[in-house]
Amino acid sequence: MTLGLFLEQLLNGVQFGVMLFLMAAGLTLVFGIMNLVNLAHGSLYMMGAYFTVAAVNWTGYYVAGVLLGLAATLLLGMLVEVVTLRTLYERDHLDQVLATFGLILFFNELVAILWGRTALDLARPEWLQGHIDLFASSRYPLYRAVIIGVGLAVAACLWYVVTRTRLGMLVRAGASNRTMVAALGVNIRLLYTFVFGFGAALAGLAGIMAGPIYAVQPGMGELILIQVFVVIVIGGIGSIRGSFVGALIVGIVDTLGRAFLKPLLGTVLSPSYADAAGPALASMLIYLLMALVLALRPEGLFPSRGS
Amino acid sequence: MLRKSLFAVAIAALAASPALAQQKSLKIGFITTLSGPAGIIGKHMRDSVEMALDHLGRKVGGLPTEVIYGDDQFKPDVGLQVAEEMMKKNGVDIMAGIIWSNVMLAVQPAVNKAGMIMVGTNAGPSPLAGSGCNELYFSTSWNNDQTPEAMGKFMQDQGINDVYLMAPNYQAGKDMAAGFKRYYKGRIVDEVFTRVGQPDYQAELSQLRAKNPKNVFVFYPGGMGVAFMKQWLEGGFRGQFPLYSVFTVDETTIPALKHAVLGQYETKFWSPDLKVPASQKYVADFQKKFGYTPAFYGAQSYDGILLIDSAVRAVKGNVKDTKGMVMAMRKANYNSIRGKFTFNTNHHPIQDFYLLRAVAGPAGKDPVMEIQKKVFENHKDSYYKDCKMKW
Numbered sequence: 001m002t003l004g005l006f007l008e009q010l011l012n013g014v015q016f017g018v019m020l021f022l023m024a025a026g027l028t029l030v031f032g033i034m035n036l037v038n039l040a041h042g043s044l045y046m047m048g049a050y051f052t053v054a055a056v057n058w059t060g061y062y063v064a065g066v067l068l069g070l071a072a073t074l075l076l077g078m079l080v081e082v083v084t085l086r087t088l089y090e091r092d093h094l095d096q097v098l099a100t101f102g103l104i105l106f107f108n109e110l111v112a113i114l115w116g117r118t119a120l121d122l123a124r125p126e127w128l129q130g131h132i133d134l135f136a137s138s139r140y141p142l143y144r145a146v147i148i149g150v151g152l153a154v155a156a157c158l159w160y161v162v163t164r165t166r167l168g169m170l171v172r173a174g175a176s177n178r179t180m181v182a183a184l185g186v187n188i189r190l191l192y193t194f195v196f197g198f199g200a201a202l203a204g205l206a207g208i209m210a211g212p213i214y215a216v217q218p219g220m221g222e223l224i225l226i227q228v229f230v231v232i233v234i235g236g237i238g239s240i241r242g243s244f245v246g247a248l249i250v251g252i253v254d255t256l257g258r259a260f261l262k263p264l265l266g267t268v269l270s271p272s273y274a275d276a277a278g279p280a281l282a283s284m285l286i287y288l289l290m291a292l293v294l295a296l297r298p299e300g301l302f303p304s305r306g307s
Numbered sequence: 308m309l310r311k312s313l314f315a316v317a318i319a320a321l322a323a324s325p326a327l328a329q330q331k332s333l334k335i336g337f338i339t340t341l342s343g344p345a346g347i348i349g350k351h352m353r354d355s356v357e358m359a360l361d362h363l364g365r366k367v368g369g370l371p372t373e374v375i376y377g378d379d380q381f382k383p384d385v386g387l388q389v390a391e392e393m394m395k396k397n398g399v400d401i402m403a404g405i406i407w408s409n410v411m412l413a414v415q416p417a418v419n420k421a422g423m424i425m426v427g428t429n430a431g432p433s434p435l436a437g438s439g440c441n442e443l444y445f446s447t448s449w450n451n452d453q454t455p456e457a458m459g460k461f462m463q464d465q466g467i468n469d470v471y472l473m474a475p476n477y478q479a480g481k482d483m484a485a486g487f488k489r490y491y492k493g494r495i496v497d498e499v500f501t502r503v504g505q506p507d508y509q510a511e512l513s514q515l516r517a518k519n520p521k522n523v524f525v526f527y528p529g530g531m532g533v534a535f536m537k538q539w540l541e542g543g544f545r546g547q548f549p550l551y552s553v554f555t556v557d558e559t560t561i562p563a564l565k566h567a568v569l570g571q572y573e574t575k576f577w578s579p580d581l582k583v584p585a586s587q588k589y590v591a592d593f594q595k596k597f598g599y600t601p602a603f604y605g606a607q608s609y610d611g612i613l614l615i616d617s618a619v620r621a622v623k624g625n626v627k628d629t630k631g632m633v634m635a636m637r638k639a640n641y642n643s644i645r646g647k648f649t650f651n652t653n654h655h656p657i658q659d660f661y662l663l664r665a666v667a668g669p670a671g672k673d674p675v676m677e678i679q680k681k682v683f684e685n686h687k688d689s690y691y692k693d694c695k696m697k698w
Binding site: 013210215259 | 559
């Protein structure tokens with residue numbers, strides 16, 4: 001194992017973490033502020049990818065397609081909030097789980113009806129292809145580097161909005177004490193709709209970026225959703241900072257586990273044991289981590305102040 | 308008046324009684340994956356079952372037929388639940404389908420224990436071909452090991468050496484690796500097993516590049532294959548490492564991958580361009596009805612219904628005669644899409660395997676798979692000797 005390879009895997013971990021963060025940011029906001037368990041967050045990720053495929057094919061331009069896809073996901077998120085989720089805030093979590101699970105089924109069937117069950121191709125434009133020569137002998141795909149860049153930029157923007165603007169102040173206040181914010185004359189319903197749409201757009205952005213490298217297909221959101229829940233549990237529900245740190249931790253731990261656990265076990269166990277235990281343990285690693293965090297800090301690493 | 312009508316009813320009942328011993332209709336329970344990323348495979352299978360019903364005039368074995376489709380959601384426990392429901396609630400006469408080996412290993416024991424015949428139309432876990440074989444279990448596909456065995460043989464014959472092996476970490480993935488290594492005798496650089504359903508392979512691909520193997524062999528069915536192939540192209544691996552695959556590039560994944568698959572080698576027992584009349588008819592009618600080209604998943608399912616048809620015909624519609632049905636099925640007396648074949652003692656086909664290559668399709672269309680040559684003739688799986696069944 002060379003240093004170059006280790007650094008490359010670290011970068012892979014950061015890239016995976018950044019994708020998880022885009023998903024987790026929206027989910028944790030919705031969970032923290034509206035006290036809503038939204039299983040359908042993965043569907044918004046999927047819809048972002050599908051909208052973009054449609055828009056790119058329609059306009060013929062990648063950037064235009066991405067912007068349209070983002071806008072469409074934002075609107076869809078707000079629509080979903082107004083139509084279905086609004087009635088669920090006062091219900092208990094089980095009702096919310098049931099209703100949003102229903103949304104998953106609805107959206108998966110919807111895309112199957114509209115676009116078919118075959119996975120779609122979302123082609124990257126020329127200028128996003130190719131790779132960067134990072135270290136000796138390792139090439140890093142340019143597109144993955146762009147994902148890291150976009151993800152970090154979004155994180156920075158979010159940090160600015162949440163900590164430095166009036167809107168962010170309301171969001172934070174909403175997470176701490178909803179009743180008080182409403183009592184102070186803030187239209188909390190409108191704020192909810194906006195926050196939900198914004199979270200949907202972030203999930204859509206993750207879906208758009210995932211499109212060219214993963215398969216754009218019905219049910220693509222559920223493949224990543226579980227890890228996103230792990231992220232927000234580790235990071236602390238409702239905390240954006242927590243979801244950022246949690247996402248990076250999960251991304252890096254998962255990636256390094258997949259890459260190095262088997263060779264590492266091979267140094268202490270017999271090869272056949274390492275072959276069997278390595279992949280199994282690697283796929284459990286983030287859940288073990290979550291269990292550890294829950295045991296030591298049940299509130300997560302960065303609990304939001306209100307909870 | 309009353310007496311007269313009673314009399315008429317009695318006569319009618321008497322006249323009908325010989326027919327009572329006979330079945331009036333047939334119910335087939337067909338389990339596949341109809342939702343989620345693997346739903347596309349289920350679609351090929353379901354459409355092919357419908358195609359077979361069309362060809363049989365909607366009558367399997369001469370009986371009006373109802374096929375009940377069940378969705379296993381790619382989960383063994385759900386598959387088992389669906390199977391139980393079909394047998395107990397819907398009262399199906401025979402079970403068929405199933406894509407995934409792990410689902411099959413959960414469903415098959417329950418179906419056979421209930422005394423019902425199961426016709427597997429894709430999954431080929433090795434236990435069912437060997438020590439776990441069952442009188443009531445038939446496969447119209449293959450044993451998992453066979454397809455990678457063909458690829459292993461091809462690569463061995465070509466003198467290809469230094470192979471890096473990747474597959475998802477479940478029964479079929481292990482079977483694929485075992486089958487490949489049975490015929491490929493060169494050096495294995497490393498064997499990497501990934502999580503089932505994993506969408507991102509960047510970490511594994513970085514490891515692969517660091518090991519710098521001369522060749523790569525993978526098994527990534529369905530959506531996993533789409534993601535893997537995209538990332539393979541994206542990372543600039545194509546052209547740098549020759550890639551050989553099984554169950555990764557086929558008619559379910561080509562629409563998402565397009566030109567990325569050009570030149571890709573696969574091995575299979577069947578391809579849409581196979582020159583067998585029954586197969587050509589199936590493919591042509593299928594394309595006409597559904598507007599796309601069926602993958603082997605569909606061909607096997609079409610075949611499964613024809614196999615059931617031949618058995619129901621042989622027992623003259625008396626599907627309660629399970630023994631007679633099994634006897635009839637063993638003869639494989641129907642127009643299979645793979646051409647004439649025989650069942651081995653473990654109820655798995657003895658069949659040919661071909662080398663396929665993805666080539667450019669008609670102008671403006673997706674690439675197509677083209678048969679290059681025959682790798683195995685009348686190939687038997689390597690587990691049938693462990694099967695204690697005698698017939």
